[in-house]
Amino acid sequence: MRQKIFLVVILLLALPAHAALQIQSWTLANGARVLFVETRAVPIIDINVEFDAGARRDPAGKSGLASLTNALLSSGVRAGAEPAISEAQISDIIADTGAQRGEEASSDTAGMNLRTLSAPAERAPAIALLGRLIAEPAFPEEFFRRDQARSIAALKEALTKPEVLADRALRRMMYGAHPYALEASPESLAALSRDDLQRFHAAHYVANRAIVSMIGDMTRAEADAIAQEVTRRLQPGAPLPPLPPVVPLKAREETIAHPASQSHILLGAPGVARGDADYFPLMVGNYVLGGGGFASRLMREVRERRGLAYSVDSHFVPLAQPGPFEISLQTSREQTTPALTLVRATLASFLRDGPTPQELTGAKKHLIGGFSLRIDNNRKILANIAAIGFYNLPLDYLDIWTAKVSAVTLADIRAAFGRKVALDRLATVVVGGAPASP
């Protein structure tokens, strides 16, 4: 008996360090919010700094400003208390230490990320540079003009692609006058000036709205020092104007001509916001409808049974305000009508009856059984804590996630979908469409 207890104790002590993730969070004196997970698994550090500086903040007539501002942060650092740094030097400093830097702008957020070796001497130059890039961009006129032209060329190219045309048209139909509908145009990009970028940066890349997410091989004290260094040059920012509400739409359908051999089909409507009580029932239900790959109804009906598409899916994009619910597929032009009819019928049947008990069990098994795959490396964990940070999700979000999934009932799913998705409130876009009869 004594030996058994001894063995049990030894086993407990020997548990590997992948128990529940410990997310530490604190706020700096300058208002920046920090989230940090310490892990010694690999000698690296990942940092992500994000702001409320996404496309939803584009002023009217200046769509694309948020994205271009973000892209041009790395085109130069202005002189201030420290010397200026050129675009070329920025790249070289990062590359010389083997660090990896990136930036990203989306609907709600924009920011910059950094991956570096964790040894203090290795990481210091890149971290100092990160702090200057987000706070003191120079936006040199010559490089602004250059990248403005490149963006316009890239956008014109994108506007030849059916998937881009479909996405833009759907957004317009789903969101109307709301900022989530705004997309850059060659005209709106051409109308931008360097001053626009400077003003946008000053108003949005501010200390009191910085979310600094970090994971890696360092102590909390080191993480705090890094967060301080990265944000110390940021200015405080005035509150931003409130955003208009997202209003429900009436069903509409639009067809856009295109010479591609496939039709690109999208159906959608504003769906769910982060933190919504319906989030988990919608996520579990959506797995059954079209999120679960080959386990989903849409895949089964459209691809497996009838070979109509290579890719077909449904998904929710939870944003700060209700983000899109979308069903997406591509099919040969002459199959457009039967494919669209089938997708609508599959959705209608799901909305009417919800999942079967077996489907619900399967969904839970997959989501719960697969949870460890969502947090098994630094990159995945960082993405999770960045979302927790920006969307003010509870710090134990990842700890309670599987329990939340487990608690979802068939009634919950039917009710949640009943509230959030309706056939008479869906927009439909078809780019391509059935070929005209010869």
Place this chain on the structure above:
Amino acid sequence: MIKIRIAGAATALLLTFLCGPAWAAPAAEFKLKNGMKLIVREDHRAPTAVHMVWYKLGSMDEMNGTTGVAHALEHMMFKGTRKLKSGDFSQRVAAMGGQDNAFTSKDYTAYFEQIEKSHLEAVMALEADRMTNLTFDKKEFDNEIRVVMEERRWRTDDQPLSLLNEALMATAYMAHPYHHPIVGWMDDLQNMRMEDAKAWYRRWYAPNNATLIVSGDVDAQKVRALAEKYFGRIPLRPHTPGKPQHEPIQRGERRVVVKAPAENPYVALAFKTPSLRNVEKDSDPYALEVLAAVLDGYDNARLNARLVRSAKVANSAGASYSALARAPIVLFTLEGMPAEGTSTEQLEKLLRAEVTRVAKEGVSPQELSRVKAQLVAQQVYKRDSIFEQAMEIGSFEMSGLSHRNIDRYIDKLKAVTPAQVQAVAVKYFGDDGLTVATLAPLPLVENKTPPPQFRH
């Protein structure tokens, strides 16, 4: 110890810091009696694992008339076996909470599952089952080949740059089967029969053509025992290898134009270069990798710095080369989208001029130490992903190099000298081994006559 002139203090610290013993435990390797190789990379930081079966066969093993069969069979592998109904494979992996998928390249076909570690035995049983017990149903095949055709339309037919790449490969390679597209020519898909896929499966899918790679929170000896249990009993199948189909030496420049609906023109240049055959004896492939990094290894490398950022003659510019391939001859490519006011002919010259500059003036030690710093760091970063590690092992094995050479390969790259980079820039970038593919954009006008659709 690597002897190079140290450009910056940071770089010096980096190199001395990482010249110690190897970080990760080396992967364990076993061979089953039936010739199947098993490689296990243990990584215990999280309770997950990756299970991959790599078959050393891809589109390069196909014949004209049945191109696309390797990829089509990859699709069929998710249908029924003697033990499973069609679609059950993915359903079972999903029920375990896992992810599963597969991919076909010119050189290989690989199938993988990512699971919580306790499901390793179950996915291994599933993979072993479909290696030998796959059944073929005509209705399933007829349906799935239509899915493959939709995939081709989505990935290639409706994507101008994919069409360009397809034309580039087919022009650069006249005889060698790198010539044909992985997804297959549309006409071959339309004329493919179930018997073609079945014959492919029978000929190639055997343990002696397969490498099992497992990474993650696993125990190598336990994995070996499982592999013996599930794969060990599958008999090997000797096969007659295909004809070598060596590519004849290119005796002059080739040019191809692709017209497709697009906004911007584009140009791609491909030069014939050797792939890595012998880790110790070869040297040009390492120098070519470093040359590609000097040209396009980061956002201030030569092509982006000069052509995009300062001269503004290109909206994008890049270079690529991979030493790892089953074929002895691979393509070193230079490509780009010209900026307004620059033609594709001009960009072509400007891209080549960058290589000529290296050939005439060489590269600086600073550029090389920068390339090396990134190489060294990337070897640490890859340890954050068990999937990436498994992929790296698979890529080495499929190109005929042992995974045991991965660290040696990195060391060889780090040892490349400026003189060696200059030498390959001189040797491989003349006119005679060059193929140029140009995209000529067409306006986005609805076709009046839809293209003929053959019902399968």
